[in-house]
Amino acid sequence: MAQENLSVVLHAKGDLRLETRPVPEPGPNEVLLQMHSVGICGSDVHYWQNGRIGDFVLKKPMVLGHEAAGRVVKVGSAVTHLKPGDRVAIEPGVPREMDEFFKGGQYNLSPTIFFCATPPDDGNLCRYYTHSANFCYKLPDNVTFEEGALIEPLSVGIHACRRAGVTLGSTVLICGAGPIGLVSLLVAKAMGASKVIITDLFAERLGMAKELGADFQLTVKKDDGSQQLAKKVEDTLGAQPQITIECTGVESCIQTALYATRSGGVVMLVGLGAPMTTVPLVNAAVREVDIRGVFRYCNTWPMAIAMLSSGKVNVKPLVTHRFPLEQAVQAFETTRQGLGIKVMLKCDENDQSP
Numbered sequence: 419m420a421q422e423n424l425s426v427v428l429h430a431k432g433d434l435r436l437e438t439r440p441v442p443e444p445g446p447n448e449v450l451l452q453m454h455s456v457g458i459c460g461s462d463v464h465y466w467q468n469g470r471i472g473d474f475v476l477k478k479p480m481v482l483g484h485e486a487a488g489r490v491v492k493v494g495s496a497v498t499h500l501k502p503g504d505r506v507a508i509e510p511g512v513p514r515e516m517d518e519f520f521k522g523g524q525y526n527l528s529p530t531i532f533f534c535a536t537p538p539d540d541g542n543l544c545r546y547y548t549h550s551a552n553f554c555y556k557l558p559d560n561v562t563f564e565e566g567a568l569i570e571p572l573s574v575g576i577h578a579c580r581r582a583g584v585t586l587g588s589t590v591l592i593c594g595a596g597p598i599g600l601v602s603l604l605v606a607k608a609m610g611a612s613k614v615i616i617t618d619l620f621a622e623r624l625g626m627a628k629e630l631g632a633d634f635q636l637t638v639k640k641d642d643g644s645q646q647l648a649k650k651v652e653d654t655l656g657a658q659p660q661i662t663i664e665c666t667g668v669e670s671c672i673q674t675a676l677y678a679t680r681s682g683g684v685v686m687l688v689g690l691g692a693p694m695t696t697v698p699l700v701n702a703a704v705r706e707v708d709i710r711g712v713f714r715y716c717n718t719w720p721m722a723i724a725m726l727s728s729g730k731v732n733v734k735p736l737v738t739h740r741f742p743l744e745q746a747v748q749a750f751e752t753t754r755q756g757l758g759i760k761v762m763l764k765c766d767e768n769d770q771s772p
Contacts, residue, residue: 483543
């Protein structure tokens with residue numbers, strides 16, 4: 419095993435470096451992984467550009483990356499369900515204690531949770547990485563490493579659609595056709611949504627949404643009024659959607675989401691924007707429109723693996739760019755510029771395949 423652990427480390431706002439770190443040893447309940455494919459998320463770029471997201475502030479150097487899959491090279495003394503050679507997808511959020519959230523099945527809300535590439539916790543954009551074995555999920559032979567890495571964004575869509583109550587026959591509006599809007603579309607369709615309409619500023623993103631199964635695409639402009647847009651959605655769909663999944667975090671889009679959703683429906687807030695936002699709350703309240711939030715995901719990896727393995731969901735078209743780990747800075751720049759959909763970094767020098 420090459421003892422070179424090349425890692426992508428953020429030292430401070432705007433200061434992204436490639437450096438060699440020691441190969442870590444797995445603890446009793448951990449596995450050492452040789453990383454294969456790691457996707458770049460908007461949050462990785464946000465930390466790079468801003469040095470913080472909300473209350474999570476970068477105070478010391480941190481390895482980036484949390485959308486990841488790799489191969490087991492060593493197992494800790496207490497690990498029984500994995501062995502060297504196993505291909506796994508990594509769930510990046512690992513609870514540190516068995517608190518009430520953990521016991522209630524909402525471990526993602528545990529305030530002390532470990533989460534890859536969220537300060538101060540290191541991520542897995544490196545050659546070798548150790549992780550809790552219980553949060554590494556074996557991939558079937560017909561699921562690639564890249565699909566395994568895409569389970570992380572896919573999980574956001576699963577968690578959002580579950581909490582929204584998407585089911586057979588649901589009509590759904592998705593605001594934003596970036597990676598999270600697109601995975602929400604894939605999951606909504608797989609869960610039985612009959613009609614999905616998706617909005618975005620960029621025609622090429624809506625083209626990808628159409629390819630992935632969106633029934634209607636609506637190009638919006640920055641200066642469109644939120645009520646006018648809501649009316650357009652209703653006219654296009656033939657009725658107001660029962661569920662809206664808001665993936666932008668933009669104030670005007672949240673307003674549109676609330677106006678557009680039919681009375682008694684649900685608005686899911688997935689995209690994160692300004693901490694204080696002006697919205698038509700009374701309009702939503704008197705129409706009994708439920709507003710629900712999501713924080714990452716929980717209990718989604720087994721479902722995601724089943725969806726991918728069975729062919730119910732195809733995430734492969736989402737990967738538009740690939741870079742070897744050595745070209746990480748170029749890969750980050752590509753994501754920052756908004757080129758393509760998902761940029762994938764290939765961490766194994768000897769295997770750059772999907």
